[in-house]
Amino acid sequence: MKKIVMKVSMNCRKCQTKALKIAATVEGVSSVALGEEKDRVVVIGDRVDAFKLAKNLRKKFQAADILTVAEVK
Incomplete structure (x- = not known):
């Protein structure tokens, strides 16, 4: 399992929602959250x-x- 932290320029709540949806569609992702x-x-x-x-x-x-990018136990 990997934990990836990314910095994305998001200005509003709608942008945050779109970023989470985009990240969730990538293959292999089990959870997505805001930092x-x-x-x-x-x-x-x-x-x-x-x-x-x-x-x-x-x-x-x-x-x-x-x-x-870090390994999660």
């Missing part, structure tokens, strides 16, 4: 491709950066 800071998306899943996730988010939001 402690409102511009962070936290994705947990098995066999999740962080680059594919970033690419999908960049289609809607121009800025989507991968902050951390």
Whole structure:
């Protein structure tokens, strides 16, 4: 299982909802949540491709950066 934290420029509640929906559609994702800071998306899943996730988010939001990728026990 991997935990991926991404920084996405989201200005409103609607943008946050869209970002969560986009992240949930990527193959292998088991859970999606907003981070402690409102511009962070936290994705947990098995066999999740962080680059594919970033690419999908960049289609809607121009800025989507991968902050951390870590193994979860």
